[in-house]
Amino acid sequence: MxxxxxxxxxxxxxxxxxxxxxxxxxxxxxxxxxxxxVKPTMWGVFFEDINLGADGGLYAELIKNRSFEFTAPLMGWTVKGKKVTEGDVLVLNRQQMQATNPRYLRVNVKSATDKADVTLTNEGFRGIGIKKGLRYDFSMMYRQPETGIKMHVVLQDDKGSTVGETVLVPTQTGAEWQKQSVSFTANRTIQKGKFQIWFEGKGVIDLDMISLFPGDTWKKRPAGLRADMVQMLADMKPGFVRFPGGCIVEGRDLATRYQWKKTIGPIEDRELTINRWNTEFKHRQTSDYFQTFGLGFFEYFQMAEDIGAEALPILNCGMACQFNTAEVVPLEELGPYVQDALDLVEFANGDVTTTWGKKRAEMGHPAPFNLKMMGVGNENWGPQYLERLAIFTKALKDKYPQIKLINSSGTDPNGARFDLLNSAHRKANADLIDEHYYRAPEWFFNNATRYDSYDKNGPKIFAGEYAAQSKEIASPINQNNWKTAIAEAAFMTGLERNADVVNMASYAPLFAHTDGWQWTPDMIWVDNQQVYGTPNYYVQKMYSLYKGTxxxxxxxxxxxxxxxxxxxxxxxxxxxxxxxxxxxxxxxxxxxxxxxxxxxxxxxxxxxxxxxxxxxxxxxxxxxxxxxxxxxxxxxxxxxxxxxxxxxxxxxxxxxxxxx
Structure with a gap:
């Protein structure tokens, strides 16, 4: 525009x-x-690691299963070679010594002289997008008893021809893990390439955190985010960024819930977990979908700050997804979950002398992120949610009364679940109530007056997830067509008209990879090279750019x-x-x-x-x-x-x- x-x-x-x-x-x-x-936060964006939104998407890492922690340790990797025999390439597990990143690869190279002797090949996330003239940064962690191995680092096209290459010679020896890196430039543009290491020489080497990043990350940060995807968000000038979801917060069970403390600190110490969308839909089974947390809470806060948006983290409230296992933590054991919420405020806002403020500073951001709001639970419902919410609310308000809390109203904009929660939240004078609506376009046209009758003096509304569904909710043939977008535009006139009731709104989901999606519709689509906005994106962008005061x-x-x-x-x-x-x-x-x-x-x-x-x-x-x-x-x-x-x-x- x-x-x-x-x-x-x-x-x-x-x-x-x-x-x-x-x-x-x-x-x-x-x-x-x-x-x-009109609040500055009126129009924002909702991010969830669905549809390869983080790994394989916004997080620019090109190597899949870089630390061999997937359920199948060599998923994404192929081991070949004329001189590879049984036992030459082993996955070792040091669980007791390194619980957050236990596996690594041991390669025994026996007098390799040719690129066909001993090779490791990685397929990337639905291939690797390669750009002519772009620098690629390779790094790895390794240890070796003695020198003697040379590693040829190669980007290839789908037929195995070289697109870019360099040589890395591991120089350090001993029992301690070392990190070494090297960069090289691609000479062709390839939509779906692959990555290979072929070994030369003789010796034994242990490998972990095998990584490859493009040189054009957002703000040129090493091991950073995919710049074109962040730019699409920056162009909207959103008032807030909600993260990390979504149902990803809950997990299929409590063991796989999102735990923010496991997503900060050194990358090699962040504990990988399965992505809950891995096997959620029969029509889109995605067995290779995991969360490495290279995009963690620090990076979310940093990205929000970069694009001038408020950060809105959502935390697990002691409940797993109620559509899956419906596990809940006993009330008497909820303490660690509440402490995570309290510690997050300290991580975001605390002085560098505090425990968690110091960790933020150690990651490179001594200044506070100035967190102002937080969501307690995602799409949770029932009396079990209200019980846990009350405990969270008291603890957070007692220590941080200035932090606004967002409360779930469940999965739907009406019905018994909604009525129970809506009534309870209003009685408790909640700060904001999170309402979600995935409905047909006709619903959005018909509900442009939804908030005209809401109590303007009651709790404010966060329209946290909405998207018109061209076919039906979660249908694999939903489209981001103009009918859905214009229906949302009509509905949003009602949100804007009632800005004294609705303080925040965000479309969901945000990103989808054309070869790795689970849910449609989605606001922005990507492949390995390109990104485009749907009609829905442009409607959201127009509202956000011209929100007024x-x-x-x-x-x-x-x-x-x-x-x-x-x-x-x-x-x-x-x-x-x-x-x-x-x-x-x-x-x-x-x-x-x-x-x-x-x-x-x-x-x-x-x-x-x-x-x-x-x-x-x-x-x-x-x-x-x-x-x-x-x-x-x-x-x-x-x-x-x-x-x-x-x-x-x-x-x-x-x-x-x-x-x-």
């Missing part, structure tokens, strides 16, 4: 609908009548605009940019003509800007046509105090006018 600032103009705008030369009730916007404040009154006749004549609308002013921002959805299959009349003693600018998306309801974006459905800008002429507008069929439009 390429928007230019406009000349300032007046305060009261009236839009008069003219269709086929027939006058209708006017749409009136009173820019002086502020009805709510205050909601102002907008009416059709004397009523809110939520379906009349297939129109949905909201309006805000932005006191930082001195703009009036009008959001209008035309959900009909016909164009609608609007004559915008301005009543004001002040002069209007000669032009305004309208940013619009309009398309066929079935239209989608793709890697081949990534700009098929995107916003387009046009200048609209202003004649005196009249602005003629045409809203295209099935369109979402943002009109921006400067205020003097």
């Amino acid at each position: 390429n928007i230019k600032k406009l000349v300032p103009l007046g305060l009261i705008v009236v839009l008069t609908l003219n269709a086929n030369a027939q006058k209708s009730l006017p749409i009136t916007i009173n820019a002086d009548k502020v009805t709510a404040q 205050n909601v102002v009154d907008i009416k059709l006749g004397n009523k809110i605009i939520a379906g009349q004549d297939s129109l949905y609308a909201s309006a805000v002013v932005d006191h930082k940019t001195n703009e009036l921002i009008i959001k209008i959805v035309n959900a009909s299959n016909k164009p609608q003509m609007h004559d915008v009349q301005v009543r004001s003693s002040k002069k209007l600018p000669v032009t305004g800007i309208m940013t619009s998306i309009s398309s066929d309801l079935a239209a989608v974006n793709s890697f081949e046509k990534s700009t098929n459905v995107i916003p387009k800008d046009e200048r609209v002429s202003i004649k005196g105090k009249s602005i003629p507008l045409t809203l295209k069929p099935y369109s979402f439009n943002i009109v921006r006018l400067s205020l003097r």
Whole structure:
């Protein structure tokens, strides 16, 4: 979007609908009548390690199973060679000495002289994307009793031809583990390559944490994040980043729940676990899906800070996924879970002299992250959740009363589960209630008025997960088509109109790898080389970029605009940019003509800007046509105090006018 600032103009705008030369009730916007404040956190993003969102996605590591900790220790690896015999390559387990990273590989090289003698090949995450001219950084941990081995580090295409290579000679000897690294440059671009080490010489070497990163990570950080994926988020200017999920927080059972303390510190000490989406769906079995936690809580906080967003961590509350095992921790044993929450606040905000603040500083961030909010549990429900939530709330509020707590309202926006939790949270005067809605597009159109009747003085709402489902919830054939996106745009006018009730909102899930997804629809799709935003992404981006600071009154006749004549609308002013921002959805299959009349003693600018998306309801974006459905800008002429507008069929439009 390429928007230019406009000349300032007046305060009261009236839009008069003219269709086929027939006058209708006017749409009136009173820019002086502020009805709510828009929180800076209003529009954010939700991240979960689903669909290869972290490993194989946002976390830029290219080697799968780099530390041999998958259930099958050599999953992703192939051992071959003319001089490889039984027992020459062994997986060893040092469980008692190194419980967080017990396995390593011992390679016995017997006078290898050729690249076909002893080889280790890694397939990557659905292949390895290789870019011509890009530097690749290889590193490993090793130990050897004596020197004598030379390692040839090679990137290959799918046929085994070399794309880039270098040589690493392990120089240190002894019983202690050492780290060594080397870099090299690729000479071709390959969509699905692979990585190989072939050995030369003679000797025995132990290997662990075999790693390869591209040189173009976000902010060029070593062992960092995939830059194009982070940039898609930065471009949205989100108010917050919710992490690490999602159902990933709960785990299928408590043993596989997300434990933030295991995700910080040296990478080699972070304990890998199976990803709960590994076998969740029969239609998308993903047996090689694990969490290495190279993207851990420190990296989440750092990324949120990088893109100017508030961090919103969600913690396990002593309950596993209720759709899977429904395990719960006995109340008398909940203490360690509560302590994890208390320690997280100290990790994020504590002085460097505190236990956990010191750990943050040791990781390279002595300044506090300034954490302001936290979620207790994810999509949990029932009296067992309320019991545990009460214990968490008391402990956190007693020690950190300034931290806002987000409470789950379950999996659905209505029904017995929702009613129980919603009633209890309101009675307890909760800070924020997390509501989720995965529904058909029609539900989103029909619920644009959902929050008009909510108590404005009660707990605030976090619309924590929502996405229109083109087929049905979790269907493998759901699409991110324009029908789903425009339905969400219509619903979001209701969220914005009620910003004094709804303080935060985020679409979910965020990322999906085209060769490794489990759930659809998803906001941003990636492969090994590319990334593209769906129509839903652009709707979210438009709201986030133009969120304004205050909601102002907008009416059709004397009523809110939520379906009349297939129109949905909201309006805000932005006191930082001195703009009036009008959001209008035309959900009909016909164009609608609007004559915008301005009543004001002040002069209007000669032009305004309208940013619009309009398309066929079935239209989608793709890697081949990534700009098929995107916003387009046009200048609209202003004649005196009249602005003629045409809203295209099935369109979402943002009109921006400067205020003097």
